[in-house]
Amino acid sequence: MxxxxxxxxxxxxxxxxxxxxxxTHRKSTSSTPPRKQRAHKLYRRMARNSxxxxxxxxxxxxKRLNPELLDVMIQAFLEESSLQEPLYWRIPxxxxxxxxxxxxxxxxxxxxELLQWECSHPDILNAPNDNFVEDDFAPLTIQxxxxxxxxxxxxxxxxxxxxILDDEKVKxxxxxxxxxxxxxxxxxxxxxxxVSAPLASLVALTSEGSSIEDAINQLSMSGFGIANNxxxxxxxxxxxxxxxxxx
Amino acid sequence: MWIDSADMDQGIESQLDFPVGLGLRxxxxxxxxxxxEAVKTIDFLEIAPENYIGTGGFRHRxxxxxxxxxPLLTHGLMGDLIGLAPFDEGYFSQLKEFIHEWNIPWFSDHxxxxxxxxxxxxxxxxxxxxxxxxxxxxxxIQRVQDILGVPVAVENVSAYMRxxxxxxxxxxxxxxxxxxxGCQLLLDINNVYVNAKNFGHRAHDxxxxxxxRNVIQVHxxxxxxxxxxxRLDTHGTPIHQNVFELFQYALxxxxxxxxxxxxxxKAIPPxxxxxxxxxTIRASVSAFMRDSLPTKNSS
Numbered sequence: 001m002x003x004x005x006x007x008x009x010x011x012x013x014x015x016x017x018x019x020x021x022x023x024t025h026r027k028s029t030s031s032t033p034p035r036k037q038r039a040h041k042l043y044r045r046m047a048r049n050s051x052x053x054x055x056x057x058x059x060x061x062x063k064r065l066n067p068e069l070l071d072v073m074i075q076a077f078l079e080e081s082s083l084q085e086p087l088y089w090r091i092p093x094x095x096x097x098x099x100x101x102x103x104x105x106x107x108x109x110x111x112x113e114l115l116q117w118e119c120s121h122p123d124i125l126n127a128p129n130d131n132f133v134e135d136d137f138a139p140l141t142i143q144x145x146x147x148x149x150x151x152x153x154x155x156x157x158x159x160x161x162x163x164i165l166d167d168e169k170v171k172x173x174x175x176x177x178x179x180x181x182x183x184x185x186x187x188x189x190x191x192x193x194x195v196s197a198p199l200a201s202l203v204a205l206t207s208e209g210s211s212i213e214d215a216i217n218q219l220s221m222s223g224f225g226i227a228n229n230x231x232x233x234x235x236x237x238x239x240x241x242x243x244x245x246x247x
Numbered sequence: 248m249w250i251d252s253a254d255m256d257q258g259i260e261s262q263l264d265f266p267v268g269l270g271l272r273x274x275x276x277x278x279x280x281x282x283x284e285a286v287k288t289i290d291f292l293e294i295a296p297e298n299y300i301g302t303g304g305f306r307h308r309x310x311x312x313x314x315x316x317x318p319l320l321t322h323g324l325m326g327d328l329i330g331l332a333p334f335d336e337g338y339f340s341q342l343k344e345f346i347h348e349w350n351i352p353w354f355s356d357h358x359x360x361x362x363x364x365x366x367x368x369x370x371x372x373x374x375x376x377x378x379x380x381x382x383x384x385x386x387x388i389q390r391v392q393d394i395l396g397v398p399v400a401v402e403n404v405s406a407y408m409r410x411x412x413x414x415x416x417x418x419x420x421x422x423x424x425x426x427x428x429g430c431q432l433l434l435d436i437n438n439v440y441v442n443a444k445n446f447g448h449r450a451h452d453x454x455x456x457x458x459x460r461n462v463i464q465v466h467x468x469x470x471x472x473x474x475x476x477x478r479l480d481t482h483g484t485p486i487h488q489n490v491f492e493l494f495q496y497a498l499x500x501x502x503x504x505x506x507x508x509x510x511x512x513k514a515i516p517p518x519x520x521x522x523x524x525x526x527t528i529r530a531s532v533s534a535f536m537r538d539s540l541p542t543k544n545s546s
Contacts, residue, residue: 008375008410008411008412009360009372009373009410009411011360011363011366011368011372012363012365012366014372015366015368015370016366035408035477036408038407038477039407039408040408042407042479043370043372043407046370047368047369047370047372050369050370051369082365082366083366083367083368083369084366084367085367086297086325086335086338086362086367087297087300087301087325088297088298088324088325088369089297089298089302091369125304125305126301126302126303126304126305126306127302127303127304128301128302128303128307129303129304129307130303150303151303151304185303185304188304188305
């Protein structure tokens, strides 16, 4: 049996089609009851409002800075992507993933970076709890193998989106050097710290299973020269907050 | 019938014939847990599993704290019990883990279109009521019941249009579905009323046609009326008097112990107002129980 044969409404077109008139009048004829056309519009409006509002709510700064463009972006996301996410709270995260891979809005790099940052917050705030135990916080040494909190995320920012303030405008020029940011959940909020490029690389490598020592060796081969004790010292605040542990 | 309260101290089963609960919403979650009056008034909470599956942090903590105070029931949103989209193994695997972790006695979701093969719609759209849909629903629900290992219930939904090609009414479709799949019914009284008004039939006839012995849970909520008379199931007002009277009409035929839930999702008032509404529901149930006692004693 053709699975589509069950439906006599094109639900995808009704909600996700770009052309509202076509979507809501799709099969209508002069004899189509106005009430049915109205119902089509109602369903489309309810579904799209619900999907757009969850993204808008996740990115207050982007909404403040350019609400019209944000809505254009969300509408493009709804119309161009295939939404497979059943968890409503994750829709902003999926939107950010789509935006990262989309070519449509690359000419708005600052806003895109800000959206990547803000839309990651639900993922950080709702990340599964860590199952670290006390033994996972033995003194940090070069031989330690790091275990990262489920909420820890690494960002590389050109426009310092993590620092944007409520009264700031959209940045037009990127920083000379990228900013490496480790974000994590603490006390039900998203916290972040800028870190050095070697530490960002170390975190990326250890998340793949390398020990600190192995990661440093790999970094040395890549041309990063950094004192071990400096790296350990830079790790310590995360260790103290228990967003990084040892295994 | 009652939810598993083995590790709760309240002994609800022996004290309450129709427990009355409230849908947990983040806006008043903390108050529900900390407010003694709420704890005294509310018998259980209902949650949308999609709001908690796979989460830690605040959501997980709220749920843990709520579970310490109230029994929990789940009511899903995007399970696609009608099987229009391919079976989502990942979703049901997570759901099963969730249901067993939180000791949830059954799973309910809406009898409507929530997914297509291409998209998760995040909306409740009307389905076609015909033999082909019925066959697919039966297969899907049996598969879900097998996987979850707990009873599955379908909720009758509100609708604003009929889908072309429907050859039976919703009540007939639900009766057949229950008979063939062995699932249960989550009876939403407000939805019965809204549909009756929107489609011009008698709500009491729908209640009469539904298999009320299979009702595992009841939903009560408010709705809003548009200028042209269209009723919208917004959960944004107190329960309408007509809906309440329809509930009282159905009550004598429900199995004793069926949990009754008040839903509120929009224009949420202070918790004290919701508690008063719960008191009203309970008073109605108590009056019915008092009136039915002689009948019970004589039988």
